[in-house]
Amino acid sequence: MKKIVLAGGCFWGVEEFLSRINGVISTEVGYANGRTENPTYEDICTKNTYFAEVCLVNYDENIISLKELLAKF
Numbered sequence: 001m002k003k004i005v006l007a008g009g010c011f012w013g014v015e016e017f018l019s020r021i022n023g024v025i026s027t028e029v030g031y032a033n034g035r036t037e038n039p040t041y042e043d044i045c046t047k048n049t050y051f052a053e054v055c056l057v058n059y060d061e062n063i064i065s066l067k068e069l070l071a072k073f
Contacts, residue, residue: 001025002061005032006073011053018057021072023064028056 008014011029019027031039034051044051059069 007052025058
């Protein structure tokens with residue numbers, strides 16, 4: 001199993017899309033690269049915290065390659 005963290009706008013939509021791809025085993029959303037510790041969703045939406053909404057993707061490289069996954073993304 002391989003892992004990659006992807007960002008692309010609101011993570012709920014990104015997670016839903018990625019979870020439907022054959023070869024994706026699991027997904028988990030969160031925040032990355034901000035300026036505070038333990039931000040809340042409200043902090044992300046209303047304050048200038050510089051976080052990106054991200055999705056951790058666990059995928060089976062025997063079913064889908066990173067190149068194929070990124071092409072779909």
